[in-house]
Amino acid sequence: MTNSKPEISEIIIDKQKLKELQERLKNPHFSHDAKNDLIKKVAGGFCSDCGEIPTKIVSYDMDGARLIEKYCDKCFKKWEKLEKKK
Numbered sequence: 837m838t839n840s841k842p843e844i845s846e847i848i849i850d851k852q853k854l855k856e857l858q859e860r861l862k863n864p865h866f867s868h869d870a871k872n873d874l875i876k877k878v879a880g881g882f883c884s885d886c887g888e889i890p891t892k893i894v895s896y897d898m899d900g901a902r903l904i905e906k907y908c909d910k911c912f913k914k915w916e917k918l919e920k921k922k
């Protein structure tokens with residue numbers, strides 16, 4: 837096995853941009869696709885677990901391949917708990 841320890845980094849989103857994004861996501865006139873596009877633009881992707889705005893990037897090597905996952909605060913805490921049990 838060549839798996840390495842996961843590396844964790846923060847996704848830095850400008851406060852103003854984040855506020856705008858959250859307001860737009862609440863807007864019922866925006867389609868699901870338009871909301872997804874916005875999240876992608878501002879945060880670079882979605883939470884791997886729930887599809888919300890991600891705040892953390894977790895990357896690790898699995899059998900020689902680089903895996904990158906993004907998590908929101910809620911799912912990151914879940915992930916951390918699981919990781920500690922390992």
Ligand SMILES: [Zn+2]
Binds near residue numbers: 884885886887910911
């Ligand atoms: Zn999540």
